[in-house]
Amino acid sequence: MTLVITACTNRKRKPVSDSLHMAALPEADLPNLADDWARRLARERARFRGDEIYGGRSFREAIAAARLLDARLMVVSAGLGLIDAEASVPPYACTVLIGAPDSISARIIGEFDSAAWWRKLNQASPFAVALHDVASRNDGLICAALSEAYIDMIAADLLSLPRTVLARLRLFTRAPADQIPATLRDFLMPYDDRLDGPDSSNRGTRSDFAGRALRHFAEVIADNVDARDAHAHAEAVSHALEGWRLPTQFARTRHDDAALLDLIRANWDAEGGSSSRLLRRFRDDLGIACEQGRFAQLARIVRRERA
Known part of the structure; x- marks a missing residue:
């Protein structure tokens, strides 16, 4: 096995x-x-x-x-x-x-x-x-x-x-x-x-x-x-x-916690409450920079608010 x-x-x-x-x-x-x-x-x-x-x-x-x-x-x-x-x-x-x-x-x-x-x-x-x-x-x-x-x-x-x-x-x-x-x-x-x-x-x-x-x-x-x-x-x-391309590197905008929380709340429903999909949306679609651990902590705050 x-x-x-x-x-x-x-x-x-x-x-x-x-x-x-x-x-x-x-x-x-x-x-x-x-x-x-x-x-x-x-x-x-x-x-x-x-x-x-x-x-x-x-x-x-x-x-x-x-x-x-x-x-x-x-x-x-x-x-x-x-x-x-x-x-x-x-x-x-x-x-x-x-x-x-x-x-x-x-x-x-x-x-x-x-x-x-x-x-x-x-x-x-x-x-x-x-x-x-x-x-x-x-x-x-x-x-x-x-x-x-x-x-x-x-x-x-x-x-x-x-x-x-x-x-x-x-x-x-x-x-x-x-x-x-x-x-x-x-x-x-x-x-x-x-x-x-x-x-x-x-x-x-x-x-x-x-x-x-x-x-x-x-x-x-x-x-x-x-x-x-x-x-x-x-x-x-x-x-x-072989032949696969590397991802494009983007210059992303940084925000403080308060601004990120507002953005997470505004986009929460669009990604069905999935923090991993939401982080990908922030990085790829919205051009927002946020470290994974920090984002997870902020997403937990929003999840508790909506529970």
Whole structure:
């Protein structure tokens, strides 16, 4: 069986209890914070399938790719550890992103190390499974669509896989190749900004780039019995993108938060309340500059206003 591995998303489709907001935890050193968090996870009665909890385009693209490849979908979760997307788990709010709401780093006394958090979380979480065990029980491709932050977090797990298992890894990311551990670069699929150019039928934002690249791979390059090695797959990706043009670069106008909120409210209905489509409209149609994280926070304000 093929494995598809994707990252959790900050957007949750189920309500999160007050106790499972990372911001609700008292500050502690990393081991004690992870233990406190794991106890709260275990006590939470409200549980849903993982694929019913996570929202956002990147997760939808991973689901689509898993279906195309007849694959088992796994989620790298900063709050739960590595989980099966069909597992029954509680909704939660925490992230490894620095400065974000419910950031883990804001609750840790001392220096925050996402890889150390990942190791401790997978030991303490009642829902986590070991990547080594899951990957070793399957003999198909291991297709991982991850951001740079999540690659950093789980790199040690990937690098500890037996060589014959690691050889089945196909990595999809927008992270620069020189920021990825050297051993993992051999398995990086060469998707680039052409995925957002005029010849692509699956354009989007940088935050969902990895998921969209994975979906293209599942649709055009590979299937669930594909025995080609990583080099052959990389060549196939390069051939598929050959002749595709890069996106046109625009000079976009910047606005303060108040002006952006007014623009979001004015355009909300036109995009059906989808923040990802709205951000694309702002950038491509209206020529407005806004960083993804900042836009998501402002869109959440408008979503609450209209609820």
